[in-house]
Amino acid sequence: MLAQIHVTFKDGVLDPQGKTVHNALNDLGYDEVLDVNIGKYLEIKLDSASEEEAEIRVREMCERLLANTVIESFRFNIVPTE
Amino acid sequence: MLAQIHVTFKDGVLDPQGKTVHNALNDLGYDEVLDVNIGKYLEIKLDSASEEEAEIRVREMCERLLANTVIESFRFNIVPTE
Amino acid sequence: MDKPKKNRPGPEITPEIVREHGLTVEEFRRILDLIGRTPNMTELGIFSVMWSEHCSYKSSRPYLRKLPVESPRVLQGPGENAGVIDIGDGLAVAFKIESHNHPSFIEPHQGAATGVGGIMRDVFTMGARPIALMNSLRFGELEEPRTRFLLNGVVDGISSYGNCTGVPTVGGEIYFDACYNGNNLVNAFCLGLVKSDRIFLAGAGGVGNQILYVGSKTGRDGIHGASLLASSVFDENTEDKRPTVQVGDPFTEKLLIEACLELFECDWVVGVQDMGAAGLTSSSFEMAHRAETGVFMDLSKVPLREEGMIPYEILLSESQERMLFVIKPGHEKEALVILDKWGLDAAIIGEVVEEPNDRIQFLGQEVVNLPIIPVVDGALDLKRPTKRPEYLDEVVHISLTEFPDFSRGDAALKKLLACPNIASKEWVYEQYDHMVRLNTLVLPGSDAAVLRIKDTDKAIAISVDCNSRYCYLDPYEGAAIAVAEACRNVVCSGAEPIGLTNCLNFGNPEKPEIMWQFQQAVEGMGDACRFFDIPVVSGNVSLYNETKGEAIYPTPTVAVVGLIEDQTKVMTQGFKKSGDQIALIGFTMEELGGTEYLKTMFDRSAGKPPVLDRKHEKQVQDFCRELIQRGLISSAHDCSEGGLAVAVAESCFSPGCQTLGATLTLESTLRNDTLLFGETQSRFVISFPEERINEIEDLAMAFPVDFSLIGKVGGSHFTIMVNGKEIVKQEIDVLKQIWKTSLGNYAGQTT
Amino acid sequence: MKCGIVVFPGSNCDHDCYHILKHILNQETHWLWHKEEANLESFDLVVLPGGFSYGDYLRPGAIASFSPIMNSVITFAKAGGKVLGICNGFQVLLESELLPGTLIQNQSRKFICKNVTVRIENPDTPFTQNCGENRILEIPVAHHQGSYYIDPFSLNQLEENGQILFRYCDTKGKVSAESNPNGSVGSVAGVTNEQKNVMGMMPHPERCADPQLTGIDGQIIFQSLISNS
Numbered sequence A, B: 001m002l003a004q005i006h007v008t009f010k011d012g013v014l015d016p017q018g019k020t021v022h023n024a025l026n027d028l029g030y031d032e033v034l035d036v037n038i039g040k041y042l043e044i045k046l047d048s049a050s051e052e053e054a055e056i057r058v059r060e061m062c063e064r065l066l067a068n069t070v071i072e073s074f075r076f077n078i079v080p081t082e
Numbered sequence C: 001m002d003k004p005k006k007n008r009p010g011p012e013i014t015p016e017i018v019r020e021h022g023l024t025v026e027e028f029r030r031i032l033d034l035i036g037r038t039p040n041m042t043e044l045g046i047f048s049v050m051w052s053e054h055c056s057y058k059s060s061r062p063y064l065r066k067l068p069v070e071s072p073r074v075l076q077g078p079g080e081n082a083g084v085i086d087i088g089d090g091l092a093v094a095f096k097i098e099s100h101n102h103p104s105f106i107e108p109h110q111g112a113a114t115g116v117g118g119i120m121r122d123v124f125t126m127g128a129r130p131i132a133l134m135n136s137l138r139f140g141e142l143e144e145p146r147t148r149f150l151l152n153g154v155v156d157g158i159s160s161y162g163n164c165t166g167v168p169t170v171g172g173e174i175y176f177d178a179c180y181n182g183n184n185l186v187n188a189f190c191l192g193l194v195k196s197d198r199i200f201l202a203g204a205g206g207v208g209n210q211i212l213y214v215g216s217k218t219g220r221d222g223i224h225g226a227s228l229l230a231s232s233v234f235d236e237n238t239e240d241k242r243p244t245v246q247v248g249d250p251f252t253e254k255l256l257i258e259a260c261l262e263l264f265e266c267d268w269v270v271g272v273q274d275m276g277a278a279g280l281t282s283s284s285f286e287m288a289h290r291a292e293t294g295v296f297m298d299l300s301k302v303p304l305r306e307e308g309m310i311p312y313e314i315l316l317s318e319s320q321e322r323m324l325f326v327i328k329p330g331h332e333k334e335a336l337v338i339l340d341k342w343g344l345d346a347a348i349i350g351e352v353v354e355e356p357n358d359r360i361q362f363l364g365q366e367v368v369n370l371p372i373i374p375v376v377d378g379a380l381d382l383k384r385p386t387k388r389p390e391y392l393d394e395v396v397h398i399s400l401t402e403f404p405d406f407s408r409g410d411a412a413l414k415k416l417l418a419c420p421n422i423a424s425k426e427w428v429y430e431q432y433d434h435m436v437r438l439n440t441l442v443l444p445g446s447d448a449a450v451l452r453i454k455d456t457d458k459a460i461a462i463s464v465d466c467n468s469r470y471c472y473l474d475p476y477e478g479a480a481i482a483v484a485e486a487c488r489n490v491v492c493s494g495a496e497p498i499g500l501t502n503c504l505n506f507g508n509p510e511k512p513e514i515m516w517q518f519q520q521a522v523e524g525m526g527d528a529c530r531f532f533d534i535p536v537v538s539g540n541v542s543l544y545n546e547t548k549g550e551a552i553y554p555t556p557t558v559a560v561v562g563l564i565e566d567q568t569k570v571m572t573q574g575f576k577k578s579g580d581q582i583a584l585i586g587f588t589m590e591e592l593g594g595t596e597y598l599k600t601m602f603d604r605s606a607g608k609p610p611v612l613d614r615k616h617e618k619q620v621q622d623f624c625r626e627l628i629q630r631g632l633i634s635s636a637h638d639c640s641e642g643g644l645a646v647a648v649a650e651s652c653f654s655p656g657c658q659t660l661g662a663t664l665t666l667e668s669t670l671r672n673d674t675l676l677f678g679e680t681q682s683r684f685v686i687s688f689p690e691e692r693i694n695e696i697e698d699l700a701m702a703f704p705v706d707f708s709l710i711g712k713v714g715g716s717h718f719t720i721m722v723n724g725k726e727i728v729k730q731e732i733d734v735l736k737q738i739w740k741t742s743l744g745n746y747a748g749q750t751t
Numbered sequence D: 001m002k003c004g005i006v007v008f009p010g011s012n013c014d015h016d017c018y019h020i021l022k023h024i025l026n027q028e029t030h031w032l033w034h035k036e037e038a039n040l041e042s043f044d045l046v047v048l049p050g051g052f053s054y055g056d057y058l059r060p061g062a063i064a065s066f067s068p069i070m071n072s073v074i075t076f077a078k079a080g081g082k083v084l085g086i087c088n089g090f091q092v093l094l095e096s097e098l099l100p101g102t103l104i105q106n107q108s109r110k111f112i113c114k115n116v117t118v119r120i121e122n123p124d125t126p127f128t129q130n131c132g133e134n135r136i137l138e139i140p141v142a143h144h145q146g147s148y149y150i151d152p153f154s155l156n157q158l159e160e161n162g163q164i165l166f167r168y169c170d171t172k173g174k175v176s177a178e179s180n181p182n183g184s185v186g187s188v189a190g191v192t193n194e195q196k197n198v199m200g201m202m203p204h205p206e207r208c209a210d211p212q213l214t215g216i217d218g219q220i221i222f223q224s225l226i227s228n229s
Ligand SMILES: Nc1ncnc2c1ncn2[C@@H]1O[C@H](COP(=O)(O)OP(=O)(O)O)[C@@H](O)[C@H]1O
Pocket: C135, C136, C137, C169, C170, C171, C172, C173, C174, C421, C422, C425, C426, C428, C429, C432, C443, C444, C445, C446, C447, C448, C449, C464, C465, C489, C640, C641
């Protein structure tokens, strides 16, 4: 199974990296860029018994380690692999 | 319009962060974790005339700046916003 | 009677709302008296932050007034963003230490990072270029996974922020104790260099001057961070009070430093203040207050990061990397050109007015109209009751007979070297860029950090210190020792102490026992500073360091800055040469109270801490500095945690020096444990070439100070003989390995 | 030797390089501002200093590589001008594709600031000509993303062309996993381009070139360049 996890800043939290990349893109002539947010994308290969179990465990992993829930939020989905 | 961009390490490139997180998860008792890859997830708000145009421009941004194509690959999709 | 509500939108002010703003009933009544009407919501928010413990020092101010703040070198004492001390050659150093304890407990990385950013802004607002950072860190027991999470996050935060701004982090201290389990401490220190005739103050200056906003855009970060967090106790409900955490942007800070230093070159810059705790509110009020003027501001002009922000939020936001400049009218364009060059947001948001009020408009409506003086000065000094805590009766009485002495000290020595309070802090400081700017003459790992001042012969030595276990056992004596030890550390490098800054970390001041600790500690610090003739030029108070009723040990951290006139006469703690003589300056008493030895071997934080004999302390310090100035010795190290044995071991394997063994040959009637590991104050371990013995002994006699030859550098072992009997013999490489890797091994565990 | 030091927003070893070149080694030294293209023809050396250009956001060196001044630097390099990239400057050179490979996060995932030792692998370049065979330099590193990476085939090629200039080693010159501070492939600490006029290195020679500080091994690199100019 594969967990695809997106970790992004919560609304209102400053994203200095996004801000700087936004400016850089504008400077490069991409004037259509209105805003940039940069987060993390994690792929975790799992050996779980079921999707339900994977779901529970991945949520826990996100809360405990993968996301800094004080400033970040996360979402994920579990996809079966062969 | 919103571009959702995933930038990940190419196969074979060592991902020290992924490896550390992998070990940490195993140490925390998540034995089912077989592999971890950590990449970037960017959301770019765009003021483009059309999806086609956005597509062309975002690809260019990725190639020029957002991904380091020596070691990273990228994929993206454009979603309309209100 | 009909009360007109013109221009005063927002909810009605209920007792509930007042309470939520951390204001007492009496305080609210005072507000009504002072302004003669009910404040609106925005104004209430302003009072709430300005009268918070953090901004008003209402519990601590009466005590702080007793600290000595003057010396011929002091150019600026407490009251401005940082203190400034003259070092000659037309130069001065600006420095301060400040806490970021609560934010770092909630989000260690960002909390520590923004702490570093804040203290740097305090220093460069004085017109000084920041040239050194230090920090004092306290965590709970390392066995707790949460501690390791906090430790990693805090060190990472300091590293990412300091390194990116290009200011070296040259030293610090770090301790672990269960009393910090629920409340870690992060105290950040910064020192900057400024021409003594180019010091900037935070005054608004004359009427008509323009108020220029510089730096990052304002978002909803940390609203009520300072007031609510720093003025209340943590418990299960802390979650609810979490403000939006401030995120640091060290890149913007770096640009801000460069841009501000460029602006300071211009003679039309009148005053400057960073927006720290309580943001735009406190900076505008305080600038007006210092200049005895008023200000007018239009919040519609403030660069905003988020949509829909209301005046209340704009005024109380604690978004980072923002400054407020006051410039003479007619120079707006020039200012904006400089700021644009550095890619910073900037806007003129108001001007200085005569009437001593802060009047604030938003979208054409007046939203605040408050008199400056009562808002800034109006918080009453609280005379909080004090009471000597009962725990003292229990913990200070110990008898040495409770603790069996040893005949071999190997095991204890190894255990102490591995104990995280004594083990090498390399794991920490290797994560900090401590060399950038090419001034660091003594890298981390010696008693004090030493930085040269380029284009002069001078150097600056800095040390931060506090043994909070001593302070727990005797806050008066503990605080005095903190001052003495910090001085001793800078003296070891050859410097003369010239100024001090402090960060007073305590529990809940509403408890008389805590207030007693505070009072005792400030008195001890003040008395020691007076005796050693060291002015306190800046400082910071952090109260309410409690979780679930458990307070931290009183932790009055001090940072002492010392001056070395001749850069070429800088001393370090490591032994330099096989065959050199080792000597002890000072004497050892039969005592173990408050030692790391008792804690590590018997798990006791008990006994009377060592007593500081100030006169004696001064003599040994002067003697040690004299030896260094005359170029007589090769190393100098003070005895602190772990006593004599640990001090000598550390000199054997100090970073930057080759590893050398040593043999100590001691004659003594003391118990072995007190001789090796006791922490009697006022002691230095020095080493020197044999042929200097006579000269040094003569000088010791003339001073006079206690001085005894105790051994020799050399060999592959660390050996200690007492009265002809070997009580320690260990391969020096083995000891070094234990000492060097212990902290990293702890910190690296993930579970 | 006429030297130019590029200043990007966030550069922070720019003043250190200036201090060494101008005040310690007495060379004519100029600042080059990132926003302006410049005619570099008259220069003997352009230095891209260490630091955190653009905060290292996105990837170290990525945004800086698009600065106007980099157009001039690329033209200068293509014409055979000598370019030295130190730490963040090395990252900029890689992002600009003036040098092969890339730098990723240290294996420890932590910033490392300490003295290391490196071995000179090719003393036959303008950057190393004063070193002599197998010379070992003691030199500080200070970086978070200093782990050099390149595919095995290209690494081999670099080796064959003598493009690997420095390898991390122990004090005796032995190269091993223990002496590799950041996990770089082949323990590579510095490389040049095929023409040997562009060099990038993670260690900081400017931090060990002032006699008042510990060590002056870094001088040898600047001295090589001076002899060559
Ligand atoms: N948090 C820290 N950050 C940077 N350096 C540190 C830190 N903690 C300790 N150090 C460094 O480690 C060395 C030993 O520290 P410490 O044991 O507190 O010394 P001392 O007992 O002489 O005060 C010093 O050089 C100090 O600057």
